[in-house]
Amino acid sequence: MGNIDNTKSLDVSVNLVSSISLGVNNQYDIGNSKGFIFVASYSGNSIKSVNISDPKNPVLAGSVTIPGVQSFSIGGDYAYALSNSMNYLAVVDISNPLAMQVVSTTTVGAAPGNIYVSGSNAYVLADNNLQIFDISNPLRVELI
Numbered sequence: 001m002g003n004i005d006n007t008k009s010l011d012v013s014v015n016l017v018s019s020i021s022l023g024v025n026n027q028y029d030i031g032n033s034k035g036f037i038f039v040a041s042y043s044g045n046s047i048k049s050v051n052i053s054d055p056k057n058p059v060l061a062g063s064v065t066i067p068g069v070q071s072f073s074i075g076g077d078y079a080y081a082l083s084n085s086m087n088y089l090a091v092v093d094i095s096n097p098l099a100m101q102v103v104s105t106t107t108v109g110a111a112p113g114n115i116y117v118s119g120s121n122a123y124v125l126a127d128n129n130l131q132i133f134d135i136s137n138p139l140r141v142e143l144i
Contacts, residue, residue, distance in 0.1 A: 020058040022048055029071045031079065036061060036097045038079060040069045047072060047081060049097035064100040066090050075117035078103075078138045082112040082124065089115070089124060091138045106133070106141045 024044030031038045037050045037058075045067045051059040068085025077095035082088075089112070091104045109127025116123045120136035121144070132144045 018056050018058055020050060020060060022050075022060070024048075028069075031072060031074045033074050033094060034097075036094075038072070038074065038094065038097075040066075040072050040081065042068055042070050042084065045069065047079060047092060047100065049094070049100060051097070062096075062098045062100050064092055064102060066092070066102065070112070071114050073115045073117040073122065075122075075135065078135075080115055080117050080122050080135065082108065082115050082126070084112055087112060087126070089122065089133065089141060091135070091141060093138075104139050104141060106143070 024041040026043040027039050027041050029040040035053045037052050039048050046063045046065050048063045049061045051061045066081050066083055068083045069081050070084040072079045072081035079092040079094050081090045081092055087108055087110055088105045089108050090102050092100050093103050094100050108124050112126035114125045122133040122135045124131040134142045134144050
């Protein structure tokens with residue numbers, strides 16, 4: 001019985017289209033919505049929005065301060081961001097990426113690490129637990 005070689009050689013090249021300096025180190029998370037990329041920067045204490053409607057010319061559009069932001073998830077017009085240094089979940093209105101604003105916060109367990117949003121729930125890993133929050137009203141997020 002002979003060996004069968006199922007490998008195929010692929011000639012794939014990837015080219016950098018453009019780049020933009022965000023002016024900070026320690027970017028931990030990235031998401032997109034409505035032609036914008038959103039980047040969380042722990043050391044920059046912020047989420048920044050970048051207009052990517054023209055991928056060859058990305059433009060830094062806005063920023064919102066969230067101390068120690070490490071991860072976030074986007075649901076509709078909101079980004080749900082975890083502050084690792086402040087141990088809270090910040091709800092950010094991103095409907096206008098040029099003027100994002102925190103609209104509410106709620107305490108989570110120690111050392112929040114990651115978040116996932118699905119429907120009207122946010123799933124948060126914090127304090128060695130999975131916490132589930134009702135986000136049906138972004139102005140009043142509640143632990144279920």
